[in-house]
Amino acid sequence: MITNIYAITAFAVIGGSLFGFDISSMSAIIGTTQYACYFNQGPNPESCDGPLAIVQGGITASMPGGSFLGSLASGIISDKIGRKTAVQIGSVIWLVGSTIICASQNIGMLIVGRFINGFSVGICSAQVPVYVSELAPPHRRGLVVGTQQWAITWGILIMFYISYACSYIDGSAAFRIPWALQMTPAILLFFALFFLPESPRWLAQQDRWEEAIDILALVHANGDRQDRGVRTVIEQLQSTCSTDHDASTSSYWELFSPNMIWRTHICIFVQIWSQLSGINVIMYYIVYVFGMAGLNGSANLVSSSINYVINMVTTIFALVFVDKIGRRPMLIGGGISLTIWWFVCAGLMAGYGKPAPPGGLNNISEESWSITGAPAKAVIACSYLVVASFAPSWGPISWIYPPELVPLHLRGKAAAVATASNWIFNFALSYFVPPAFEDIKWKTYLIFGSLSFVMTLHTFFCFPETSQRTLEEIEAMFKNGIPTTKTILGLEKNISENNNIAMVEDVEQSKVDSTHVEIADA
Template structure:
């Protein structure tokens, strides 16, 4: 059994690559004539032809094709909480792998738009399951000082999935005929197979084991991952003690159903987790990913130049995310969210200003007969639009990208963590679905004003985070529970590393260990009194 947290993370976050594969396999393919001719609804079809002037699916239909995946993800994320609590974190993720392979087979074999939508919806169910439960699984295994780094690796896996599949799809675009899109859609099964097999060699979540009274296995996993084989390591004993206290308290005094999330003491936390995921979509980043070829088409890039320029943002996405993996536990959660939102708002407003000032409406039917490319801009201003788009990606990658996956699993107590994260992730996917469907017709109807819409969202989220999102970095999951019970204002919370690192290294004094466990018991006793009252 593998005990190194970085190897565990490397295998588990392959689930994130599934989402990345889906994003870029669509964004790289929707601009190719092979795809547009096979699924053509324009003046040259159906029936389908090899005419290079095929216009492809109508904007509303293309929005539906793209939105099918996040629509399925919403359903998968909701179901994942129940599955994870009943079966365990590992088996639930493995179920997601099997579903992904089924969906990919249908997508690869698609004969018409309806079959393509069904396959993408099934793929979405898998992505919903994995995107909700992989962060829960990794966060419950990781030590506090590394939790942000390893959970944030899910976002890095997404960026790698996007980049790898984009270049595979780009290479396949030179193939004549339907193999241009069937090959990449078939290859996306490979990471799911690797994830399923890799999970066999990983331990189950110690907190899930404790919740099901499998205490010996829980202790063994903590020893394997945190104790370097020593079952009496100070940090192992401290973690085991805190998990035991929390499990016992929750059984005696708390409900573990979805209803608890709507109770006053939990509703604020639910709102924070849900809006973390909603805002991550309303930044406009996934719109940039899905429909980047439309944006660059408006800026005058065509054919291979468009595809290559689009790929640069995927490279930026991969490498800028590295900063989060290195520094996110030092930066915390609040700072990156606020700074990232303000920077992204700046680039959105800049693009809107450039488009409005230097751009003009496209000819009827759009640039190169693509209705979504309803605006055009040329010269130096078009290069500035491309630069602002790259800067937007560079601002998102080390901030909202990883933190939106790291933050929600840290907010909730063990008894409802999987259910709460399932709801927060479902919020991500329902907004992803809405935006995927909304953006193609939005480009047709409101043109450059789309940038204004997302700029306003980015401004609003910066304000929201400052006043209502507390800092969770540097605290154990049990410490975070106590922080919420105290009701400390969000802007007064800060990163705490010193005590946690001492505990992990076995340098925490006996008095401080007792005090720490005692304060936790006191808080829980107070909560128990409130609950019984």
């Protein structure tokens, strides 16, 4: 069994790379002639106009649509059969969907395959962060859970270049080969999971304490069951389980009960805002954005690939500093930066842009917008800066945050609801952005700038700091009602003291009531 937390994370977050593979396999392919000719819906059967804008929105949105349902299902699956097995099921579903996509003969078949793939991504994207967060030590939790976002960026980058290389192949093989190759990470993930441990916190919830202690000792202390840190976590976990409900009897409705609704709204909105930041306008439709800026053909695809390199490289900043700086400062800083660059894009498009010429521009509808010269280069630069603002902040933290905020018995379901919120907004944006470029043109940028400003205010007033605390300490922090403004890292000493008092009281009570395990004999 693999017990090094970094090795566990490296294999587990392959589930995140599936989402990345899907993003760029569509982003790189929709701009190719082969795709446009094969799925042509233009008035001339011999033309290569590709699907209608609203149909292309539906094709792209079918994946997040499936992910929405997969996310909701994942909470039930994960609580019943375990975090690891849930992710393994997701990898099998991905293989089924990818097979259908690769063999697509028409748009309907393509949509069905992408919907099935989305169901897989919904399961994996919701439960991989839960699985990794429940294994990770508190001072490394941000790093290892945030690696899911880094895996997404690698998936985007790798598949984009594969798709770009295949764009030089004639006929439908240009897109069928990339769609077939995206099965590879799912196969690796499925077999690797046989060698990874189950979540010790899920095992504890199932009353399998000896296994839970063994795994915590192996992952945190090289197998030393008497290690002080391991014993502390087990005592906290025993206290939590003695007062917590059984996950199998909990329901989604409990997340919206009076004592949980505040936490649930934070879990949901950190994912909603990550979508309303507009990042997937850049990720899914970067070839459209750059097409409006005058790029076409290989120049467009190469410029788009730079965007994905920036995404991957700048995510490293979050992995290095998210546990040191904290969640709140990085989310607020990212929101401010996103606001600036979206408004700059809107101003450039409004001031220097004009309606596209008759016949369209660079495979973009004639009803869209165009900009040329130095302002066009500035739009391209701002698009890169949008990605560089999102990648080290909202990208990874939106996955880190939800599993940290809720008690053990609701963690799988909370992550499911939060991720489902991500995917339903992803679905809406994927579907409506192509028509938005046609209908409201440059004002699309204005919308995302305004939303980025609102999400920054929401974060400042409502989002607590969770860095460098165990999951059980975070639970005690909420039970003690510590205000958001007093959860910043500079005040962690007072919070830790309050949490320790609560933990001591809970542990003493659990020693009386618990029949789970004798810690002293562990």
